[in-house]
Structures are given as C-alpha cells and as structure tokens.
Amino acid sequence: MRAVVLEQPGQPTRVEDLALDGPGPGEVLVRIAASGVCHSDLHVRDAEWERPGPIVLGHEGAGFVEAVGPGVASPRVGDLVALSWYYPCLRCANCQAGRQWLCSDTRALEHRLPDGGTRLSRADGSAVMSYLAIGTFAERTVVAADAAIPMPAGVAPEVAALIGCAVTTGVGAVLKTAQVDAGASVAVIGLGGVGLSVVMGAVLAGAGRIVAVDRVAEKLERARDLGATDLVLATDPEPTLAAIRAATNGGFGARASFEAFPFVDGSRRILGSNYGFAVAATDFPRYAELHLAGRLPVDRLIDARIGLDDVEDAFDRMRRGEGLRRVIVL
Ligand SMILES: [Zn+2]
Ligand SMILES: [Zn+2]
Incomplete structure (x- = not known):
C-alpha cells in the first residue's frame, strides 16, 4: 500500500510501501x-505545526468502503464516503449538545483511532501514524466509522474529497458560524480552498457585496467567477501585505488588531470557526446535494489532478501562492 510519509516535520515527504491492518x-x-x-x-x-513522525499526511479525502469492522452499521461496503478529520466521540457534553466540532474526547487530534491505535506499519513492524486519524495521501486507510460519511449518488470522488475539509470549513463558516444574512457585506481575506469556499457560501447566503482579497491576481479572477463582487489585490502598501500574510499564512500565534470604537458602535462580533461548525453526518450530504443542484460549484476549486509522487511539488506551488486546489486522484 503506497502512502506519502513525513518522517520528521521540516523534512521532505517520501512515498513508501506500508502495511495496513x-x-x-x-x-x-x-x-x-x-x-x-x-x-x-x-x-x-x-x-x-508540530506533529509526531512518521505520519501519513492528508486530511481531505474520499474513497470507497472496501471492508467494515464488527458492529459497523454505516457506511456499507461499496459506499463512496467523504472523510471527516474530526471524528466525534458522540458521548461528551459537546457531542450530546450537537456541537461535534467541539468534541472534547475525540482522539483525532492525536492521530489515533478511538481505541488509541494506528493500523499502519512499516515492514520492520514499527508503527506509522495517520494524520488526524484519516491519513488520506495513501492508497488505502482505516478510519473510525463515524469519520466516513456516505455521499449521495452522482457525487464525484474529488468533489467529495473537498467537502471533507475546504468546503465544509468555508461554507460552514458563512452559513453556520456567521449566519450571514441576505444582502449582507462579506470580506474574504485569502482565497485558497477555504477562502473560495467562503465566497461560494456567501453567494448561497445571498450576500450583497462579496469583497475578495488576495495577493495573487489569478485567485481574484476565480473568486469573481464564483460570485465575488469586489476584488482587492493586496500588494500595496507593504504593511497591508504584511498584515494579510500574517492573517492568512501565519498559522497559530497570528494576531490581528481592530479599532475599538467602530467595533462597539457597529455592534460587530468576532467569531472563531473550527471546521465550519461541522456536524459531518448531516453537513457533508447537505453540501453534496447543493453541489448536485448546481448551487455549490466545488469542482471549480480544482486546477490540477496529480499523483502521490507529486505532493512535494504541490507543496512548493502552495508556498509560492500559485494555483488553486491540487487533488491527488488514484
Ligand atoms: Zn465528543
Ligand atoms: Zn484542510
């Protein structure tokens, strides 16, 4: 079973043959x-972001169920499933309250299945972890059944894959977290897979002005295609560029500031949104149905189809801010 393995953070990934229980x-x-x-x-x-190595990367995937373990009622063998990178425990207080995106007992962030294990290993028997317990840069993966959400008939696997992260994070941020009203103004800073999904979500919500901000002109054009009404190329002045870089690529530790009086006077809110407030079991099929109805053109986020051997090249392009979503197709 071929998979893209990161031995240690900071080093190039390698495609390896792994065993999968x-x-x-x-x-x-x-x-x-x-x-x-x-x-x-x-x-x-x-x-x-520090993660243990060795680990199979990838957390935005879809595929076909080949086998199910004891006690699994859904999904079934043969189903096309989109994979959630935050499988819920379904027992903690947040899960019981329907806030699965805040589940406190999932082991997904430890890259472990619910029993604490991994099913991946090398020929010498040493364990290999699976990123967010789904490790999708691989020919096969073993995941918690609650991480594998059946898709409606007619959905392409590459669309289902993007529903697993970018679409759910971006569209969910608009529809579920911010609950954008029809006619509202929306600014989107950073037009990667999530940002462009925010644009699509704002169109779905009936937003009036959709202001798209990025430093790459090509991405602004794609945002316009998807329904953005105003485009801002963030190249000048330098402090603005630095602020946008910090806000979009800074990762953990990034800070933003705002003027207090307009914030209070305008009764504004700052909202964090983990995974677009995803309840995967209901949200994934809903976004898929919107796609099938022609209202969520997820396929337009994709600009290239690549193989497992092309992941480092895809990372290089991403560092340079080039292109849209690259999707590994197996
Ligand atoms: Zn939970
Ligand atoms: Zn992601």
Missing part, C-alpha cells in the same frame, strides 16, 4: 479515490 470494531477500510492537498498539510510538512 484490516478494520477493527467500529472501523472501516477505505480505498482512497481522491485527496486534496490542503494548507494544513503544508503547515505540518514545514514544521509550523
């Missing part, structure tokens, strides 16, 4: 069909 209780084996390359993978690759 079958699914245990409550787990499913998925043959990956498509996986988007997301900026979070690059943060890990470049040691901006």
Whole structure:
C-alpha cells in the first residue's frame, strides 16, 4: 500500500510501501479515490505545526468502503464516503449538545483511532501514524466509522474529497458560524480552498457585496467567477501585505488588531470557526446535494489532478501562492 510519509516535520515527504491492518470494531477500510492537498498539510510538512513522525499526511479525502469492522452499521461496503478529520466521540457534553466540532474526547487530534491505535506499519513492524486519524495521501486507510460519511449518488470522488475539509470549513463558516444574512457585506481575506469556499457560501447566503482579497491576481479572477463582487489585490502598501500574510499564512500565534470604537458602535462580533461548525453526518450530504443542484460549484476549486509522487511539488506551488486546489486522484 503506497502512502506519502513525513518522517520528521521540516523534512521532505517520501512515498513508501506500508502495511495496513484490516478494520477493527467500529472501523472501516477505505480505498482512497481522491485527496486534496490542503494548507494544513503544508503547515505540518514545514514544521509550523508540530506533529509526531512518521505520519501519513492528508486530511481531505474520499474513497470507497472496501471492508467494515464488527458492529459497523454505516457506511456499507461499496459506499463512496467523504472523510471527516474530526471524528466525534458522540458521548461528551459537546457531542450530546450537537456541537461535534467541539468534541472534547475525540482522539483525532492525536492521530489515533478511538481505541488509541494506528493500523499502519512499516515492514520492520514499527508503527506509522495517520494524520488526524484519516491519513488520506495513501492508497488505502482505516478510519473510525463515524469519520466516513456516505455521499449521495452522482457525487464525484474529488468533489467529495473537498467537502471533507475546504468546503465544509468555508461554507460552514458563512452559513453556520456567521449566519450571514441576505444582502449582507462579506470580506474574504485569502482565497485558497477555504477562502473560495467562503465566497461560494456567501453567494448561497445571498450576500450583497462579496469583497475578495488576495495577493495573487489569478485567485481574484476565480473568486469573481464564483460570485465575488469586489476584488482587492493586496500588494500595496507593504504593511497591508504584511498584515494579510500574517492573517492568512501565519498559522497559530497570528494576531490581528481592530479599532475599538467602530467595533462597539457597529455592534460587530468576532467569531472563531473550527471546521465550519461541522456536524459531518448531516453537513457533508447537505453540501453534496447543493453541489448536485448546481448551487455549490466545488469542482471549480480544482486546477490540477496529480499523483502521490507529486505532493512535494504541490507543496512548493502552495508556498509560492500559485494555483488553486491540487487533488491527488488514484
Ligand atoms: Zn484542510
Ligand atoms: Zn465528543
């Protein structure tokens, strides 16, 4: 089973042959069909976010269920599933209250399945972790059944993959977190996969002005295609560029400032949005149905289809701010 392995953060990834055990209780084996390359993978690759190595990267994937472990009622063998990078425990107070994006007991952030294990190993028997417990830069993966959400008929695997991260994060931020009203103004700073999904979500919400900001003209054009009404190329003055870089690429530790009086006087709010307030089991199929109805053109986020061997090149392009979503197709 071929997979893209990061031995240590800061080093180049390598494609390796790994062993993959079958699914245990409550787990499913998925043959990956498509996986988007997301900026979070690059943060890990470049040691901006510390993660244990060795680890199979990738967290925006979709594929077909090949086997299910004991006790799994859904999904079923043969289903196309989009993978959630934050499988819920379904038992903690936040899960019980329907806020699965705040689940406190998931082991996804430890890159472990619910029983604490990983099903990946090298020929010498040493364990390999799986990023966010789905590790989608691979031909196959074993995930928690609650991380594998069946897609409606007719959805392409590459669209399902993007629903697994960028679309749910961006569209959910508009519809669920901010609850943008029809006619409202929306500014989007940074037009990667998530930012362009915010633009699509703002169109869905009926926003009046959609102001798209990026330092790459090509991305502004794509934002216009998707429905942005105003485009701002953030090249000048220098302090503005520095601020936008800090806000979009700074990762953890980035800070922003604002003027207090207009904030209070305008009754404004600052909202954080983890994973677009995702409840994957209901949101993933909803976004897929919107796509099938022609109202969420997810496929227009994709500018290239690549192989497992092309991930480092995709990271290089991402560092330079080039292009849109690159999707590994298997
Ligand atoms: Zn992502
Ligand atoms: Zn929970």
